[in-house]
Structures are given as C-alpha cells and as structure tokens.
Amino acid sequence: xxxxxxxxxxxxxxxxxxxxxxxxxxxxxxxxxxxxxxxxxxxxxxxxxxxxxxxxxxxxxxxxxxxxxxxxxxxxxxxxxxxxxxxxxxxxxxxxxxxxxxxxxxxxxxxxxxxxxxxxxxxxxxxxxxxxxxxxxxxxxxxxxxxxxxxxxxxxxxxxxxxxxxxxxxxxxxxxxxxxxxxxxxxxxxxxxxxxxxxxx
Amino acid sequence: xxxxxxxxxxxxxxxxxxxxxxxxxxxxxxxxxxxxxxxxxxxxxxxxxxxxxxxxxxxxxxxxxxxxxxxxxxxxxxxxxxxxxxxxxxxxxxxxxxxxxxxxxxxxxxxxxxxxxxxxxxxxxxxxxxxxxxxxxxxxxxxxxxxxxxxxxxxxxxxxxxxxxxxxxxxxxxxxxxxxxxxxxxxxxxxxxxxxxxxxx
Amino acid sequence: xxxxxxxxxxxxxxxxxxxxxxxxxxxxxxxxxxxxxxxxxxxxxxxxxxxxxxxxxxxxxxxxxxxxxxxxxxxxxxxxxxxxxxxxxxxxxxxxxxxxxxxxxxxxxxxxxxxxxxxxxxxxxxxxxxxxxxxxxxxxxxxxxxxxxxxxxxxxxxxxxxxxxxxxxxxxxxxxxxxxxxxxxxxxxxxxxxxxxxxxx
Amino acid sequence: xxxxxxxxxxxxxxxxxxxxxxxxxxxxxxxxxxxxxxxxxxxxxxxxxxxxxxxxxxxxxxxxxxxxxxxxxxxxxxxxxxxxxxxxxxxxxxxxxxxxxxxxxxxxxxxxxxxxxxxxxxxxxxxxxxxxxxxxxxxxxxxxxxxxxxxxxxxxxxxxxxxxxxxxxxxxxxxxxxxxxxxxxxxxxxxxxxxxxxxxx
Numbered sequence: 112x113x114x115x116x117x118x119x120x121x122x123x124x125x126x127x128x129x130x131x132x133x134x135x136x137x138x139x140x141x142x143x144x145x146x147x148x149x150x151x152x153x154x155x156x157x158x159x160x161x162x163x164x165x166x167x168x169x170x171x172x173x174x175x176x177x178x179x180x181x182x183x184x185x186x187x188x189x190x191x192x193x194x195x196x197x198x199x200x201x202x203x204x205x206x207x208x209x210x211x212x213x214x215x216x217x218x219x220x221x222x223x224x225x226x227x228x229x230x231x232x233x234x235x236x237x238x239x240x241x242x243x244x245x246x247x248x249x250x251x252x253x254x255x256x257x258x259x260x261x262x263x264x265x266x267x268x269x270x271x272x273x274x275x276x277x278x279x280x281x282x283x284x285x286x287x288x289x290x291x292x293x294x295x296x297x298x299x300x301x302x303x304x305x306x307x308x309x310x311x312x
Numbered sequence: 313x314x315x316x317x318x319x320x321x322x323x324x325x326x327x328x329x330x331x332x333x334x335x336x337x338x339x340x341x342x343x344x345x346x347x348x349x350x351x352x353x354x355x356x357x358x359x360x361x362x363x364x365x366x367x368x369x370x371x372x373x374x375x376x377x378x379x380x381x382x383x384x385x386x387x388x389x390x391x392x393x394x395x396x397x398x399x400x401x402x403x404x405x406x407x408x409x410x411x412x413x414x415x416x417x418x419x420x421x422x423x424x425x426x427x428x429x430x431x432x433x434x435x436x437x438x439x440x441x442x443x444x445x446x447x448x449x450x451x452x453x454x455x456x457x458x459x460x461x462x463x464x465x466x467x468x469x470x471x472x473x474x475x476x477x478x479x480x481x482x483x484x485x486x487x488x489x490x491x492x493x494x495x496x497x498x499x500x501x502x503x504x505x506x507x508x509x510x511x512x513x
Numbered sequence: 514x515x516x517x518x519x520x521x522x523x524x525x526x527x528x529x530x531x532x533x534x535x536x537x538x539x540x541x542x543x544x545x546x547x548x549x550x551x552x553x554x555x556x557x558x559x560x561x562x563x564x565x566x567x568x569x570x571x572x573x574x575x576x577x578x579x580x581x582x583x584x585x586x587x588x589x590x591x592x593x594x595x596x597x598x599x600x601x602x603x604x605x606x607x608x609x610x611x612x613x614x615x616x617x618x619x620x621x622x623x624x625x626x627x628x629x630x631x632x633x634x635x636x637x638x639x640x641x642x643x644x645x646x647x648x649x650x651x652x653x654x655x656x657x658x659x660x661x662x663x664x665x666x667x668x669x670x671x672x673x674x675x676x677x678x679x680x681x682x683x684x685x686x687x688x689x690x691x692x693x694x695x696x697x698x699x700x701x702x703x704x705x706x707x708x709x710x711x712x713x714x
Numbered sequence: 715x716x717x718x719x720x721x722x723x724x725x726x727x728x729x730x731x732x733x734x735x736x737x738x739x740x741x742x743x744x745x746x747x748x749x750x751x752x753x754x755x756x757x758x759x760x761x762x763x764x765x766x767x768x769x770x771x772x773x774x775x776x777x778x779x780x781x782x783x784x785x786x787x788x789x790x791x792x793x794x795x796x797x798x799x800x801x802x803x804x805x806x807x808x809x810x811x812x813x814x815x816x817x818x819x820x821x822x823x824x825x826x827x828x829x830x831x832x833x834x835x836x837x838x839x840x841x842x843x844x845x846x847x848x849x850x851x852x853x854x855x856x857x858x859x860x861x862x863x864x865x866x867x868x869x870x871x872x873x874x875x876x877x878x879x880x881x882x883x884x885x886x887x888x889x890x891x892x893x894x895x896x897x898x899x900x901x902x903x904x905x906x907x908x909x910x911x912x913x914x915x
Contacts, residue, residue, distance in 0.1 A: 116725070116780050119320075119722075119725045120725055120728065120729055120776065122317070122320045122321055122324055123324060123725060123726060123728075123729025123730070124729045124732060124733050125321065125324075126321055126324025126325045126327075126328060126729075127324070127328055127729060127730055127733040127734075128733055128736075129325060129399070129403060130325050130328040130329055130332065130403045131328075131733065131736070132403065133329075133332070133403050133404060133406055133407050136407050138407070138410050138411070138414070148411070148415045148418045148420050148421050149420060151411075152411075152420065152424065162404075163400065166396075166399075166400045166403070167396070167400075170393075170396040170399075173321065174392065177317050191777065192773075195769075195770070195773040198732070198769075198773075199766065199769045199770075202732060202733045202735065202736050202769065203736060203765075205736055206736050206739050206741070209741050210741070210751070210754075210755075213741070214751045217751045219751050219752060219755065220751050223755065320521075323518070323521045323522055323525060324525060326522065326525075327521075327522055327525025327526045327528075327529060328525070328529055330526060330600070330604060331526050331529040331530055331533065331604045332529075333604065334530075334533070334604050334605060334607050334608050337608050339608070339611050339612070339615070349612070349616045349619045349621050349622050350621060352612075353612075353621065353625065363605075364601060367597075367600075367601045367604065368597070368601075371597040371600075374522065375593065378518050521722075524719070524722045524723055524726055525726060527723065527726075528723055528726025528727045528729075528730060529726070529730055531727060531801070531805060532727050532730040532731055532734065532805045533730075534805065535731075535734070535805050535806060535808055535809050538809050540809070540812050540813070540816070550813070550817045550820045550822050550823050551822060553813075554813075554822065554826065564806075565802060568798075568801075568802045568805065569798070569802075572798040572801075575723065576794065579719050
C-alpha cells in the first residue's frame with residue numbers, strides 16, 4: 112500500500128474532527144428569551160477559547176504529520192496501525208474538548224484532555240521512530256539531523272501534555288494555557304535547527 | 313510543503329461546514345402531533361433563508377480561496393497559519409448561522425454573524441497580500457492588475473460585513489439582506505476588470 | 514478553474530450528506546429501560562427504509578453527476594453556481610429525510626421530500642443542458658445521442674419526483690415507493706440506448 | 715467510470731463514519747454538578763471500549779477494501795452498486811455502535827451490531843468474488859492464490875460476525891470481545907499465505 116491512501120484518510124479525519132469542534136459550543140435552546148443571547152455568548156467565553164485551542168492543536172498535529180509523510184516514502188502493516196491509533200485520538204478530540212469546556216474547574220476533565228494530547232504526541236513520535244529506524248520507510252539518504260528534529264518535535268508535544276497533567280492538580284484553569292508552549296517550543300526547535308544547519312555548511 | 317495538502321484540508325473543511333449548516337434547521341421533536349408539520353416548516357422560513365445564505369457565502373469564500381490558490385505556487389509557515397485561522401472561522405459558520413437563526417431580532421446575534429464574515433474577509437485579503445507581496449509565493453510574472461483585483465475582492469467582502477455590523481443596530485432583520493451585495497459587487501469588479509484588460513490590448 | 518476542484522467539493526459534500534443520514538435514526542434516550550430496545554428498532558422500520566432510500570437516491574445522483582463530469586472538460590462562473598445550488602439541495606437531504614421519517618403520514622412532509630428530489634433533478638438537467646448547449650463545456654466531438662441520453666436521465670428523475678408530489682396527496686405512505694422507479698427507468702434508458710447504438714453500427 | 719472516483723467517496727464516507735463514532739460517547743448534560751465528571755467518565759467505560767472497537771473494525775474494513783482496489787483496475791454498474799451498499803452499512807456503524815453502547819446487556823442490540831458487521835463482511839466478499847470471477851475487473855495475470863486469499867479474508871470477518879450473533883444469546887457482554895478474533899485471524903491468514911508463497915518458490 113502506498114502512503115497516498117492513508118494520507119487521504121488522515122486529511123479526511125482531521126478535517127471532520129476540526130469542524131466537529133464547533134458542536135462543543137452551546138447553541139441556544141428552543142424557546143429561550145431573546146435577551147439571553149448576551150449571556151449565551153459571554154457566558155461561554157471559556158468554550159470559545161477551548162474551540163480555538165483544540166483547532167490550533169489539531170492543526171499543529173496535522174502539520175507535523177504532513178512533515179513526517181513528506182519524508183516517509185512507503186508504509187507497512189505495523190506503520191498503518193500506528194497511524195490508525197493516532198487517528199482514533201484525533202477523532203476523540205471533539206469529546207475531550209467538550210468535556211474540558213463543561214468542567215473547566217475539574218482536574219479530571221483537564222487530565223482527560225491532556226492525556227488525549229499526550230497520546231497524540233506519543234503516537235506521533237512512535238510513527239517517526241518506527242519509520243526512520245534503520246531508514247525503514249524513508250530514503251536511505253535522509254539526514255540524521257532531520258530524523259532527530261522530527262523526534263524532538265513529538266517529544267516537545269508529549270512533554271507539554273505531561274506538564275499540563277501535573278498542573279491540572281494545582282490549578283485546572285491555568286493548565287489550558289500551557290499548550291501555548293507547543294507552538295513556541297516548535298519555533299525554537301526549528302530556529303535552532305536552521306542555525307545548526309547553516310553553521311555546518 | 314506544497315500547496316496540494318493545504319488545499320485538501322481546505323476542501324474537506326469547507327465541504328463539512330457547508331453540510332453541517334443543515335443541522336441549524338429545527339427538526340421535529342419526538343412525539344409531536346402530525347398537524348404541527350405546517351408550523352414546523354413555515355415557522356422557520358427565516359432559518360431556511362439563513363441556511364441558503366450561509367451556504368452561498370461559504371461557496372463564495374471557497375471560490376475566492378481557489379482563485380487565489382490558482383496563482384499561489386508554494387507556501388511557508390506563516391502562510392499556512394493564515395490559512396488555518398481562515399479555516400477556524402469557516403468551521404465556526406454553522407454556529408454563527410444557528411445563532412442568527414434563533415435570535416434574528418437581536419443585534420448582538422447579527423453582529424456575531426457579521427464579525428464571522430468580516431474575519432473571513434480580512435484573512436482572505438491577508439492571505440493574498442502576504443502571498444503576492446514582492447511576489448513571495450506567486451510567479452514573478454503575475455500581472456499586478458490581477459494582484460490588485462484579488463485584493464479588491466476581499467476588501468468588498470470585508471466592507472459589506474462592516475456595513476452589516478452597522479445595520480444590525482438599526483434593524484437586525486434587514487442586515488442579512490446586505491450580504492446579497494457581495495455576489496453583485498464581485499460581478500461588477502470582474503466586469504470592470506475585463507473591460508480594463510480588453511482596453512489595454 | 515478546472516473541473517477537478519469542484520469535483521473534490523462535490524465528493525466531499527455527497528460523502529458527508531450520505532453519512533449524516535444516519536442521524537435521522539432515533540437513538541435510545543438516556544435512562545431508558547433495556548427491554549425497550551425491541552420497540553426502538555421495530556418501531557422505526559419506516560426510518561430504516563427512509564435511510565436506505567435516501568442513501569440510494571443520493572448515490573444515484575452522485576453517479577449521474579459523475580457521468581456528466583466524465584464528459585464536461587471545463588467550467589465557467591455560471592456552471593459553477595448551478596453546481597453549488599445542486600450541492601445546497603444535496604446537503605438538505607438529511608433534513609428532508611428526517612422530516613419524512615417523523616411525519617410519514619403527512620402529505621406536506623412527503624411534498625417537501627419530493628420537492629428536494631425535484632430540485633436535484635432539475636439542477637442536474639440544467640447542469641447538463643448548460644454544459645452541452647453548443648458543446649459549451651464538452652468536447653466538440655461528443656455524440657449528440659449521448660447528450661440526449663444525459664438529458665433524459667435527469668428528466669426521468671424530475672418526473673418521478675413530480676409523480677411523488679401528486680401521490681403525496683392521495684396516500685403519503687405509498688409515495689416513497691415511487692422513487693424505486695428511478696433506478697428501473699434509468700436501466701431501461703441505458704438498455705434502449707445500447708440497443709440503438711448497436712443498431713446504428 | 716474509473717475506480718478513482720468510487721475510491722474518493724469510499725475514503726470520505728469511512729473518514730466521516732469513523733469520526734462520527736465520537737458522538738456515541740455521552741457528553742455532560744448542561745447544568746450538571748462538577749463532581750459528576752468522575753461518574754460520567756468511569757460510568758461509560760463500555761462506551762469507550764465500543765468506540766475503540768468500532769473504530770478499529772472500520773479501519774480493518776477500510777484496509778481490506780483498499781487491498782481489493784489495489785488489484786481492481788476498472789468498475790461497472792453492478793460493481794458500483796455492491797460498493798454503494800457496502801458504504802450504506804459503513805455509514806450505519808455509528809448507529810449500531812451507539813445502540814450496543816446503550817444496551818450492552820441486550821441480545822437484540824448485540825445481534826444488530828453483529829449483523830451490521832456481517833453485512834460488511836458479505837458485501838466485501840461479494841465485491842471481491844464479482845471483481846475476480848473470470849478476472850472480470852482485475853488484471854488477467856492476477857495470481858489465483860491472491861484471489862483465494864482475498865476471499866478468505868472476507869469469509870473470516872463474516873464468520874466471526876456469525877459467531878458473535880450466536881454468542882449474543884448466550885452472553886451479550888462477551889460477544890463484543892469475539893471481534894478481536896478478526897485481526898488475529900487476518901494475521902494468521904497472511905502468515906500462512908507468505909509461507910505458502912515462499913514454499914512455492
């Protein structure tokens with residue numbers, strides 16, 4: 112099986128999971144008073160934040176997954192199943208987002224959400240390690256530094272999720288903001304990588 | 313990353329957001345009397361109008377986005393994220409449509425819907441300005457008049473959204489009809505552009 | 514714009530609308546007695562029939578649309594909008610199916626469903642007539658008999674929908690079965706066409 | 715019609731059905747006490763298991779379907795409709811999963827779920843038998859042993875479903891675990907096939 116087909120399923124499931132996030136926002140119940148629209152919108156500012164956060168996190172995972180498949184040239188049975196379990200946790204995100212939106216002050220809800228992100232991070236690293244180990248599914252000419260960068264990217268995401276789990280028990284309300292570290296750290300990684308590459312030449 | 317992958321995500325999210333609009337229509341509650349079907353259908357004519365309006369507006373944005381990517385040949389990190397934020401507001405449309413359908417007489421609901429359209433317009437202009445600035449992501453031979461036309465298209469959409477926000481405070485019921493200006497003004501732009509092009513040759 | 518992009522949107526919206534049909538089936542309410550599963554399933558046999566009927570009808574429209582685009586080589590602004598309005602009624606199908614499932618004895622519900630099919634039939638014929646008129650968007654060598662066959666296909670669907678609207682006022686329960694005429698008549702058309710083609714050679 | 719288009723619809727419907735499975739998980743009702751999050755999550759461990767089970771089963775069918783289309787080079791009218799009925803039961807999976815999650819102790823619910831899997835297995839075998847009979851839609855050089863392997867794969871799935879139906883009447887709670895036989899037996903088939911192939915050379 113070529114990687115083309117798994118990529119079509121990946122793009123489809125990401126697109127649907129990202130769009131279904133909108134269902135986590137509370138819609139007005141039938142027969143409500145018109146004046147309640149103010150309360151409806153301003154009362155769920157947390158949920159709008161969670162919607163945007165999960166959308167951006169899924170987009171980050173989608174981009175990282177694509178960056179991996181830019182180098183992965185073939186697939187095999189085990190690799191296919193790592194990806195399918197990865198997708199299972201992508202499809203779970205609307206549920207995790209809804210849970211954390213309804214129970215933003217409950218540690219357990221935050222732990223559930225963070226565990227979902229953690230599983231995505233672990234499976235993403237596993238996907239890359241499996242594919243690049245002995246250049247199993249990538250070109251044999253692929254630069255080892257690029258392989259190392261791909262690993263670090265997934266480790267960063269998984270580490271931030273572990274940090275979020277820890278913080279959930281301290282203050283569930285701030286643990287959400289921890290995820291903003293992911294894009295920042297990814298940037299740092301990329302910047303350092305570019306400097307190392309230019310220093311080498 | 314080539315533009316092919318972002319286009320697949322864009323097509324997916326547009327297709328899903330456009331189809332999820334159907335969930336904004338009120339379905340009969342279980343155990344209702346058969347005779348209530350008349351009331352159910354004729355009582356939500358507003359919602360059918362909103363369904364059609366949002367479907368057409370999303371289609372206009374989809375077409376405009378495609379027209380841009382016809383000329384955009386490559387992408388980079390920042391460009392990718394402009395598109396992801398654009399998609400975040402595409403995926404929000406079923407919520408905004410539902411809100412405006414339930415509270416069609418409330419200025420705040422109309423302002424929320426218009427702001428959604430405004431963000432789509434702004435991000436579409438930004439996408440084009442970023443891509444064409446110094447021909448960053450387009451062919452260096454791309455006609456400056458075409459670049460200007462692309463900007464005007466997005467500005468038209470954003471301006472109509474601003475007009476709709478203003479009108480929401482005057483009469484929320486008429487502000488929806490303002491959006492019909494978008495296809496009309498796009499037509500005028502295209503017609504004027506074609507005349508200019510033929511006058512130049 | 515090439516036809517490739519519109520086809521991607523078409524495939525996406527058809528796939529989603531066909532899958533969302535499943536939401537028209539009644540799920541058990543929380544806290545129901547286990548023994549109610551018999552009633553839940555056998556009490557909604559009508560809905561299962563409607564689910565299968567709408568799925569097959571959408572599949573027929575998807576196949577017909579593809580058969581048209583096999584010959585349509587380019588698109589223009591007006592053609593694009595015929596297709597977008599076609600998709601608007603594709604996306605409406607889960608609502609129509611749900612309505613007819615909840616009010617299977619109400620003429621108005623059947624008329625609404627039949628009108629949805631009628632609009633799909635009309636837009637499909639319009640799409641083909643517009644594309645083939647003076648060979649506007651098809652190869653100039655396209656056989657006139659094939660053009661005529663394409664028109665007849667759409668007219669068959671629209672005619673059956675008109676028949677269903679009429680029958681809705683006589684007996685809403687039987688009007689659903691009328692749609693089974695669509696695949697039968699399509700078959701007859703194809704068979705007659707094949708005989709004509711072989712007689713000509 | 716080439717197989718490319720049917721594959722696009724297949725990928726779309728699988729992606730959506732797999733993502734909609736998340737809707738079978740119970741979301742917190744508005745206005746619930748924060749402390750109820752523990753009960754909400756641990757009380758639906760069955761549903762999480764069902765979510766994962768159905769996701770994996772759909773993935774197995776998606777992989778099997780792709781393996782078939784790797785060899786199927788063309789399609790015809792009847793073949794197209796076998797696939798459309800296959801997709802109808804793919805799209806039904808979120809309903810079956812939800813049913814079995816709500817009534818895990820009811821034989822009828824388990825029978826319904828198993829029948830859904832059985833239909834998928836039967837249609838998958840039919841698809842392969844129809845396509846390979848007299849090499850109708852496959853290359854004439856396709857190895858008969860590969861054709862036989864494809865049949866066995868579908869028969870395994872269908873047989874496990876029949877076993878699950880039987881067990882539903884003995885103990886509905888254990889019948890779900892029977893499906894774990896599917897990936898195990900698929901593995902055995904593949905292993906035996908590889909040994910036979912290497913023995914032949």
